[in-house]
Amino acid sequence: MILKSLPFLFHEAWLNIRRQALMTVASVSTVAVSLSILGIFLFLAWQLHAWTAELPNQFEIHAFLRMTTSRATAASLTEQFRQMSGVREARLVTREEAWDAWRRQQQNRTDLYGEENPLPDKIVVKAENGARTLALADAIRNLPGVERVNAGEEVIRRLISVASIVRTAGLILAGLLALGTAAIISNAIRLTLFARRREIRIMQLVGATNGFIRFPFILEGIVAGVLGATIACSLLYLAVIYLQERVRLNLTLFTPLHIRVDLPLFFAALAALGLVTGLLGSMISLRRFLRA
Amino acid sequence: MSANHSAVLDLVNVWLRYGNGVLALQGVDLRLEAGEFVFLVGQTGSGKSSLLCLINREVRPTSGEVWVDGQDVARLRAGHVPALRRKVGVVYQDFRLLPDRTIWENVAFALRVIGVGGRELSRRTEMALDVVGLADRARALPHQLSGGEQQRATIARAIVNHPPILLADEPTGNLDPDTSWEIIQLLNKINILGTTVLVASHDQMIVDRLQKRVVELDHGTVVRDEAGGRYALQAVPTVRNSGQGRDPRLRVLDGLRYDP
Numbered sequence: 001m002i003l004k005s006l007p008f009l010f011h012e013a014w015l016n017i018r019r020q021a022l023m024t025v026a027s028v029s030t031v032a033v034s035l036s037i038l039g040i041f042l043f044l045a046w047q048l049h050a051w052t053a054e055l056p057n058q059f060e061i062h063a064f065l066r067m068t069t070s071r072a073t074a075a076s077l078t079e080q081f082r083q084m085s086g087v088r089e090a091r092l093v094t095r096e097e098a099w100d101a102w103r104r105q106q107q108n109r110t111d112l113y114g115e116e117n118p119l120p121d122k123i124v125v126k127a128e129n130g131a132r133t134l135a136l137a138d139a140i141r142n143l144p145g146v147e148r149v150n151a152g153e154e155v156i157r158r159l160i161s162v163a164s165i166v167r168t169a170g171l172i173l174a175g176l177l178a179l180g181t182a183a184i185i186s187n188a189i190r191l192t193l194f195a196r197r198r199e200i201r202i203m204q205l206v207g208a209t210n211g212f213i214r215f216p217f218i219l220e221g222i223v224a225g226v227l228g229a230t231i232a233c234s235l236l237y238l239a240v241i242y243l244q245e246r247v248r249l250n251l252t253l254f255t256p257l258h259i260r261v262d263l264p265l266f267f268a269a270l271a272a273l274g275l276v277t278g279l280l281g282s283m284i285s286l287r288r289f290l291r292a
Numbered sequence: 293m294s295a296n297h298s299a300v301l302d303l304v305n306v307w308l309r310y311g312n313g314v315l316a317l318q319g320v321d322l323r324l325e326a327g328e329f330v331f332l333v334g335q336t337g338s339g340k341s342s343l344l345c346l347i348n349r350e351v352r353p354t355s356g357e358v359w360v361d362g363q364d365v366a367r368l369r370a371g372h373v374p375a376l377r378r379k380v381g382v383v384y385q386d387f388r389l390l391p392d393r394t395i396w397e398n399v400a401f402a403l404r405v406i407g408v409g410g411r412e413l414s415r416r417t418e419m420a421l422d423v424v425g426l427a428d429r430a431r432a433l434p435h436q437l438s439g440g441e442q443q444r445a446t447i448a449r450a451i452v453n454h455p456p457i458l459l460a461d462e463p464t465g466n467l468d469p470d471t472s473w474e475i476i477q478l479l480n481k482i483n484i485l486g487t488t489v490l491v492a493s494h495d496q497m498i499v500d501r502l503q504k505r506v507v508e509l510d511h512g513t514v515v516r517d518e519a520g521g522r523y524a525l526q527a528v529p530t531v532r533n534s535g536q537g538r539d540p541r542l543r544v545l546d547g548l549r550y551d552p
Contacts, residue, residue, distance in 0.1 A: 004407050004409065005404065005405075005407050005409065007409075008404050008409065198388070198390065199390060201388070202388055202390065202401070203401075203405050204374075204377070205348070205377060205382055205388075206377065206378070206401070206402040206405055206406070206449070206453075207374045207375065207376075207377035207378035207402075207405070207406055207453075208374060208405035208406065209371075209374045210374075212405055213405075
């Protein structure tokens with residue numbers, strides 16, 4: 001029966017949208033604003049998460065060799081490190097190179113350090129990903145010939161815990177914001193329902209099924225959700241383009257501002273969120289409305 | 293289905309207490325055979341509207357049975373309520389027309405929501421408008437019509453899908469006496485065409501003039517049920533008319549006699 005009435009139902013939904021143009025504008029802009037806020041937040045959380053997840057990658061493991069280690073052994077150790085799983089790069093820095101670098105850095109203030117080179121050879125190792133740095137450092141620590149390993153463990157550990165806090169808090173806050181958005185949409189749709197309670201009442205009295213009564217309103221909810229999401233996506237996209245432009249011009253090297261968010265996925269998620277909240281919002285209000 | 297409830301409408305020991313504690317109906321028994329025209333009379337608050345609400349399942353009785361067309365609607369599942377409502381046409385004092393749709397659309401609305409479309413829709417809508425005498429006003433909006441015409445439109449909407457039962461709750465409550473009489477004549481015509489009609493009214497003039505079966509409710513119980521009855525047993529002035537005398541407009545109707 002619903003199928004046979006589809007033209008009428010679509011027509012009703014269209015009539016509702018047109019007749020209550022102001023109401024439609026209200027619910028669409030409500031959705032747009034809520035989703036924009038949610039979008040900005042999600043964007044920032046995503047960005048922050050990606051950034052904190054990436055940071056440990058920039059950490060290196062410095063494995064200082066015993067002073068007694070010969071250069072040949074050092075070279076073979078370097079090769080051995082290179083073969084270890086999870087290693088992206090291993091490079092031998094001889095004590096002479098290190099000393100030169102140090103002195104360059106200190107502008108040859110030999111008065112402070114003397115002429116004797118106190119530095120050992122060291123091997124600099126980079127892990128394939130930040131999370132593996134700690135495990136790798138432990139493995140290297142136990143190898144013969146290695147005197148001491150410095151991997152910035154404390155910093156990495158903190159970063160990883162910060163990243164996980166950001167992730168958890170982000171998820172919780174995003175969930176709360178999404179709930180709030182659904183509630184706002186459901187409220188906006190409740191207003192349109194209330195404005196049309198007379199129609200609904202009459203529909204019930206002449207024997208329309210609840211499914212039949214619901215259909216145009218659900219359609220409206222979906223339209224409001226998708227339209228609102230489209231507006232929100234457009235606004236955010238413009239903001240992102242602007243931001244990218246500014247970053248390229250002024251802050252090329254400031255890595256936290258490089259956009260790490262997968263934009264197509266992000267906008268698809270936002271649109272889906274608009275659709276789902278519109279659908280849920282209208283269904284929740286209808287449920288409460290039709291029960292009365 | 294039950295052989296005992298073959299009447300088009302059969303209320304058996306119906307009690308209704310609302311959530312706020314008000315006892316609206318107390319052990320009401322009422323049976324209407326197909327084709328009857330019955331007036332339900334009584335003071336405001338005597339339970340007339342509550343009784344009508346039971347029939348199209350706007351409320352459930354606290355106890356008792358409400359048989360409509362062989363079905364106990366007191367025990368009807370929510371999903372089957374729309375099907376029941378298609379068998380029970382309703383007319384209200386305040387018309388309840390959709391203000392932004394034409395009379396034609398208002399009447400057709402009742403068919404559209406039950407899935408009727410196309411030529412069938414036009415045919416039945418026009419027929420219903422014809423029965424109530426509004427064929428030439430079909431394109432008007434409700435506010436462009438008089439009260440009587442609006443009530444005719446409501447009646448057209450109520451009968452457009454040929455329900456076996458028509459309920460009218462104070463259908464003349466907002467109308468002047470002449471128009472009230474026209475509306476009652478229209479309901480009578482629909483009754484003659486085969487629909488069982490139950491009218492709740494405290495319009496004494498109309499009840500007395502039509503001389504149909506009268507069921508009187510008082511504080512939720514049936515206190516009188518007589519064929520060819522009058523509004524009240526004696527000409528006791530009702531609260532509505534007390535102190536004001538008889539509406540002079542009623543005299544216009546003195547010469548009129550309803551003649552089926």
